[in-house]
Amino acid sequence: MATSVKHPLDVNASVKKVRSHISQNEQLLFEISSPGKIGYQLPQLDVPAVDPAAVLGAANARTEIESFPEVSEVDVIRHFTRLSTWNYAIDLGMYPLGSCTMKYNPRVNEAAARVDGLAWAHPYQPDHLSQGAMEVMAELEKCLAEITGMDAVTLQPAAGAHGEHTGILLVRAYLEAQGNPRKKILVPDSAHGTNPATAHMAGYSVENVASNDRGMVDTETLLRVVNEDVAAMMVTNPNTLGVFEEHIADVAKILHDKGCLLYMDGANMNALTGISRPGDFGVDVMHLNLHKTFSTPHGGGGPGSGPVAVKKILEPFLPLPRLKREGDQWAWEYNRPDSVGRVRAFYGNFGVLVRALAYIMAHGGPGLRRATYDALLNANYIRKRMEPYYEIAYKDPSMHECVFSDARQKKLGVDTGSIAKRLIDYGFHPYTVSFPLIVHGALMIEPTETESKREMDLFVDAMIAIAKEIEEDPETVKHAPYSTRTSRVDEVTAARKPIVRWKTT
């Protein structure tokens, strides 16, 4: 096998982005562990050392942590440094995952979050010793309310899905206060999986609403399905096709006429910030993903933050505690009888909030608007250059991302998944594969505003080269990638008999 390894260089000359280089191997920590090795040193104990068994009682005292690693400090730094070199990252290149808004994460935000007085602030420190942290949160709430055009914001949710859950709980509490929580949540078939999952967690049944032939919410269909059983509709705008819901105001009106609320999934606010405000087109409640629109790093899957912004009518129900001003001091308000209660301990992912506020300060109002237009420009540039080679899923103008289908390539036996893997050989992280579900074999591409024309041109050149390869030699594309230290990974076997932890053999 090894000898037959194809390197993209050998396959064709159109790979301009990468060459192959040595990459260090590394075993698991448990495999490099050896008894007695240590990588730490503790301070001299300045009090008498006690005997655990004596203090805790024999039954409570643990004898050892079975097969826990034993390694040196050098082992640790080499282990994780080597591992890190096996990853792709924004700092290495374009990361065009649609819906994920993988923009550059400014490093100054990391420095801000590490300021001692913020990083070491304890959530139970008395308010008068926490004014700095509270001021930061108040300032961010103000900025997010202005950006969304909503009346109040809670920063407690830890991520987008958590924000969705919080938002739907608010809807429920509000309707309950009206006397009837209602039964179901309408969710477009183009929606992200977290939307229906959230509705279910909040005790609602989910009714999927088919999009129209332009991939948008169909007001006709909506009029047909909306009724007094409907608590709310969860709409993503721009939707997951990257298209602005042109009738969003009508959608709001139709819902409001039936006493339903409009929830907006704000994952795509990178297309609207500074240009259009959900609060101005009828949205009652929405969440934001600070780890998307506001550039806090994804960190390999998290942490994030999913603030929820609401109209006045929902404010009484927001999670507690709430920030309130008492004289010249900030204080935490717990006495809020109508609140849905807490959705998380303490006040939210504060460290992420600091980064988001730093991002907003760095851009300022005008800068945020400019960034949005740059995001739109980049997405439309890529769409335009790719259209001759790939099938655009829906013809309407794109906002911050564009969605193609693999229709043409499928005819030659290659699907979006393999195109994505082949893209890796060309030195890029793949786009989002097979989402949204309403597009068969979707290629969902979001460059964000922080990509340069140079990088995007290399990306499009790669996509075009792959389209050509598919015509000449589809087999090569089907078994990509070839140039990575790990070739195509067998996910089926992984799921068939799951091995989710290392065990002593």
Next chain:
Amino acid sequence: MATSVKHPLDVNASVKKVRSHISQNEQLLFEISSPGKIGYQLPQLDVPAVDPAAVLGAANARTEIESFPEVSEVDVIRHFTRLSTWNYAIDLGMYPLGSCTMKYNPRVNEAAARVDGLAWAHPYQPDHLSQGAMEVMAELEKCLAEITGMDAVTLQPAAGAHGEHTGILLVRAYLEAQGNPRKKILVPDSAHGTNPATAHMAGYSVENVASNDRGMVDTETLLRVVNEDVAAMMVTNPNTLGVFEEHIADVAKILHDKGCLLYMDGANMNALTGISRPGDFGVDVMHLNLHKTFSTPHGGGGPGSGPVAVKKILEPFLPLPRLKREGDQWAWEYNRPDSVGRVRAFYGNFGVLVRALAYIMAHGGPGLRRATYDALLNANYIRKRMEPYYEIAYKDPSMHECVFSDARQKKLGVDTGSIAKRLIDYGFHPYTVSFPLIVHGALMIEPTETESKREMDLFVDAMIAIAKEIEEDPETVKHAPYSTRTSRVDEVTAARKPIVRWKTT
């Protein structure tokens, strides 16, 4: 060519350390530069902006920095992050460069050096506002005096060679004060190039002294060449073969009898710390390389620090200023009439001194001694395992490093340089090539104490595999490396017509 690229995996199966992986390409900053792009933002100017031409005068005012780069913040972080991935580093694996003491650089030292009050201390801040920085220097001077067994230490020199220069100037000032600076410095033929270069810079002529058949200073020869023209002898101990100069005390005596001083190049103190002190075996003056023995990072070539330790007789001549205690405060003493003067502005590479002191504090006295023995253990383990396959240059016991020659491999047409390049394919940084000069085709190997047996075994296995390859297929070895993004670099052409800067084409 591309298709014929050999990967070590294809060549033989004994490469256990690395696989090949994609590596991002990157052009020069000047090539990715585009007019008008910026990566910075300055604060709002809180005073009236002036017109440079008006203030400086037209003749003094610069119109532009011709073809200086114009890039975005994202461009910058990607540029240098991509570049970094083309480097090998200690944090990626063993770095067995003999004489360079490439040990692990503890990260806590980086944190210590970045403490605001130290990193932002201005050298002209009044002494009473600089007590913390001065205390750090005083403490380090004390530790280094104890470790070397000398009476006084200056921290001013910026690197080893700078320390040598300082040391030889001290010798000269001392002898001049005796009435005769003398003419020459004796340097063993095994010495590092900085030794003779230093002697020359200090206005001395250099007399090379041949080592004996055991690679050591030959007392017979020394007795023959030493006379009243000799100012000092520069001895490295352990010498560059990694062997302890067994007659060092006699060498000192012979020199002292003729009124000459003994200078010790302390680059190899990693073999002696806590075990043997130059001050106790007759050394009059020596330098230390904090970026070797005391683990301050090499940073791709610097910065370093080369403190000089001396016996009482030389103290009056030390560079000024000197730290002195005035009551409960530290003060800088400038009134030292016999001083050779300054060898550097301010007080030395302070940030490097902080790291070195942190290293000493972390180890403590017992820890330093243990580290030294571990360094000896590792070097001797490697020597023992390699001896069956490579010719050991000199038979005497090794201290912290061992030196082989390529004698056996040379017979098959492969020299130390090619073995080094082939080692890269096996995932290691090469050893020091062709130094010391008294060994033909030297392979100089210094593992340091921070390497694990696992890593060293992989290294030795690689060296053995290469020895076998040389017997079976020397041609393959001669043209290595194959697995790097950059193959064998043509250094000859580089020197023939030097291109040392980018130019607009």
Next chain:
Amino acid sequence: MLDTIGISSVEDLTSHLPDEVLLHRPLNIADGKSEYEILDYFGARGAENSLGSTPARPSFLGAGVYRHYRPVLVDTIVSRSEFLTSYTPYQAEIAQGTLTAIFEFQTMVCQLTGMDVANASMYDASTAVPEAAMMAMRVTGRSHVLAARGVHPEYREVLHTYAKYSGMPVDEFGFSGETGLIDVKDLESKITKDTAAVILQSPNFFGVIENVKQAAEIAHANGALLVVVFSEAVSLGIVEPPRDADIVAGELQSFAIPPSYGGPFAGVIACKEKFIRQIPGRLVGETKDDKGNRAFCLTLATREQHIRREKATSNICTNQALIALMATVYMSVYGKQGLRELAVQNLSKAQYLAGKLNRRFTGATFNEFVVSTGKKSAAQVNSELEAKGIVGGLDLERFYPELKNTMLLCCTEMSKRDHMDQVAQVFA
């Protein structure tokens, strides 16, 4: 680029939007600031959180957020671009670094807790608790949940919020006013055939170590699952893990994660092998690549929202990956021997201070304990400490009206003897 697209200005890209949705004024947010101004601003905010808010300043607050020393390696590693700026590892071939680290994380969490399976992280313990409860509902087909009042009050608040609207009645059972352990009688009186899960925390909110074995027997005898919660992960260095639990829901903040005014932290859910298909959140599994090399990938995705939508085990998507990596590095640095020695230091410090004060409960504790403040109110003690530049403990009356004039104190390896002595003086 405009030409390629065929437009004359970027505004053309929004010309198709209905006019009424457009914002016709600039955002009311100040102009962009420089790095220097931004760091100035946050530096000033940090300075306002005066006391306690640096490693050097003494504080005896714990209560779910612990001040442990953060080894320098942790930030060194999580600051590497390849970890910091990568996305969820869906494309396994270029995410083996993150996947391998998560697999190690899952393994170490299992080793620590005595469970068979651990997920890749939850938001925090407070959200892991209701997720564990809902998991128990799915497993048992029952709907009631019984939570001990010794579980962190805010975790319970979150549990109530989640439960309220998802048809999951939650009852609470009490603790012994003498020992601080769960009130076994109360538990036995409240547990029924509808009880899906019994939830308790150990060490509990009072720092007292519960008798997990006994609780497990009661739960299992009634066909319910036992969910054990932990908030102080360092305790697992010397405290017997909850091996008899069915599900463990914990908080790893103690593992090199800064207090950061309450987040981001890293929660985790671990369980017995047989419940693996009901566990929420991401899981990394071992497999091979097509050359036969060991490889890792996200697995059992059929539990998750992006595949199963409303039928998913949870709606969680983004988790706390980078924070979990911090904990992974921390566990590697301390290792088997270090985590134990660290725990012994914590225990010794707590014993030292507790020995000088008047303890409220008799149950064995780890690094937190409740003391009665005697004649003085807790608030008064804290303000006297504040005058000495020390942040005191948590006034328990806030969460337990019956515990007037008591305070929860926490000592870690960072607590210095002279500060502890000053605390003792104020109490004296």
Next chain:
Amino acid sequence: MLDTIGISSVEDLTSHLPDEVLLHRPLNIADGKSEYEILDYFGARGAENSLGSTPARPSFLGAGVYRHYRPVLVDTIVSRSEFLTSYTPYQAEIAQGTLTAIFEFQTMVCQLTGMDVANASMYDASTAVPEAAMMAMRVTGRSHVLAARGVHPEYREVLHTYAKYSGMPVDEFGFSGETGLIDVKDLESKITKDTAAVILQSPNFFGVIENVKQAAEIAHANGALLVVVFSEAVSLGIVEPPRDADIVAGELQSFAIPPSYGGPFAGVIACKEKFIRQIPGRLVGETKDDKGNRAFCLTLATREQHIRREKATSNICTNQALIALMATVYMSVYGKQGLRELAVQNLSKAQYLAGKLNRRFTGATFNEFVVSTGKKSAAQVNSELEAKGIVGGLDLERFYPELKNTMLLCCTEMSKRDHMDQVAQVFA
């Protein structure tokens, strides 16, 4: 391992050493400390350097060490293991990252200074000056050196130290008490046919911008080389570079290198093409690998000590590579437009403060200037400022006895207006 070597204990590895060279007692250095204790110690030392010693605390000291804002990207990049923990790039195939960055450094230094060639760095400017002088000796075959008193006093001290013992007589020439520029008459009177180099600094130690062109004419007319020194690299953003110099010796500390009580900094030597083979220090050159790809490597090593030994152009080996990388990142972040704007801000701030004070010299200045302290002594002014929490300027009498009651003040983009106003008040 002991078995493999064939010994029973590590002590056997030193059993061959003569007994009298062995240390028979433990080192008198305390036992090892933990990270926590070490950072505690240095944190405390840092706190002792109270005033001035943080970016937020005002200081008007310059004099060769400048307080400029350090973009976060700089430490982000130099902290990457691949740059921080790699050695001198002798093995080009696995050091292209460092080599490429140095090549860019050399290029940007050339663009800034108007020279053709720049080396990979020297220890600092103070050592670059004597190296430049010795370089001029080799080029001209002459031995005398003439240095302006406007060159940083400590650079001159180092020049004298190096010169004293290497047969290189150094004379100094003065400055105009009115303009602060070099005293041209004095230079003309002292320059001879033995003069290898005329050395001046611009902006000079008084902050005054010298007339390089005129000095070059005088030097060249006498067959000497002109060496121009700079200590404030930011000035090159708007001040005409010393294009007429033969050799430039400079300090890049201003480019994101922390004051750090005086080091590590990054010196550099740049020169005209024709002197390339006499330049000291490392040089990176462009070439190809054997597949024809562009590659970089260390070149012209025949100038260096490891090849030429006593005939080398210098004994320098380890240089300031990582610090030079900081400067490289800094130059990239600011770029063409930013470095200019930065310089304009520095100039504007200095003009603002200078405008309120009594300037000692009439020559044009960049961000430093000399003021007379009037009736008060400089020391008195500084102590009054210190009382306001401000670190004042440098008392020039220390280096120039004739400049009693004068002070050198520096303003950068970090100097805030209200602090400058407070300074003005104290002078008033």
